Amino acid sequence: MQVRYDFTGQTAIVTGGARGIGRAIAEGVVATGADVWIWDIDPVELPGTRSVAVDVTQRADIARALTCLDGGRIDILVNDAGYLGSYRSFEGFDPAEWRQILEVNLLGMFEVTHQVLPLMRRARAGRIVNMGSLAGKEGLPSLAAYSAASAGIIAFTKALSREINDTEIRVNCVAPGPIDTRMIRDLGNETADAMIEASPLGRLGDPKEVAALVMWLCSDASAFNMGAVFDMSGGRARY
Template sequence: MTVTYDLGGKTAIVTGGARGIGKAVVAQLVQSGAEVWIWDADPVPVDGARCQAVDVTKAQQIKDALAEVVANNGRIDILINNAGYLGNYGGFEAFDPVEWQRIIGVNLIGVFEVTHQVLPIMRRAGNGRIINMGSLAGKEGLPNLAAYSAASAGVIAFTKALSREVCDTDIRVNCVAPGPIDTELIRRLGNDVVNGMINASPLKRLGSVDEVAALVLWLCSDASAFNTGAVFDMSGGRARY
């Protein structure tokens, strides 16, 4: 069942919106009437949305893309910080520092860079919705995903801190922390790892991108106006707190 909200007249930016969870979020935002801009390092066309090539770790690329969005729409109502990079699955001692720097860069610094430029526009309007995509790894710390876990934990803490800084406005900042979701990102880890994730899940399956997108959409709507600084699990029962 697809649930939609009336987001007509709203302008949304979705980072990493060309694939996986981001693409599903884009589709549901478009279906709900929002004007959607995808920022992706490797953009591909998505029906009903505009797509820009943006590396979320590059401040100038963000600035240039943002200028185009504002020139066309004059406002930004919704920001979904979804761009992510999982990296290799393996022990931290064997990790190449270049790899974990990229993981931290995309998953955490990228959230900082994008939010730092978009937030002033929302603050001038006095309202907005920011949804940061974290991970179950950030709550529990998953072995063989140490850098990714650390970056996700940073996203969670950033969400809580920023929400308190903007609570004098109608800007709401929340986080969604998925467990294993059926995406190419997860499938690349290999069948043994994926099967282990499924076996560790009380529901014995991976989540779907549409299930995550439905939660994100609700957080974009007025129905969740009293939620800010919250972390919403999407883990099939795996999350322990």
């Protein structure tokens, strides 16, 4: 059964929406009638959406992108921009790479939220969905920096939700396990196959499945959820 939402008249921003999970989210939200803006370092043409080149680690890029909205209301923010980095032991990491992982995944989310939140505060309503990872809950070997960044996203979600509980703004987190995206496939067939073997469902997730959960969190049906972390792991999550 396909669940349908009506976000007509709402404005949504999806960071990292050019591909993978972010693109699936943008496609899903635009189908609900929302005005969707994709913020990605690589602009993308997606019917019904508008795309702006944004490096989420750069405050000036974010401020410039917000001027395109003419100071209007923002109803939905999905922080999906991310960088997995190399799949290797922590000792084998170049420190410059784990700094980049933290900057894109965690600090980039800080930067975007810091500039968008005041607009939601003004309206006293909105939905923020932060895309974390199963790695942030369990800590995955060979993905130490990504795990640390994802854990920060989870903690930030919980902390921010308590700061804005005097409004109708809802902040939640989705923590996917391995999803069938280029980011996972780029790790190589051996790594992807190992992830499939470790899955109780015996497969990678579909980006559209993640998008469906995100859309529910952005809807009125999820009004009582606040500071929550929702797994999308095919049963891999242990708690």
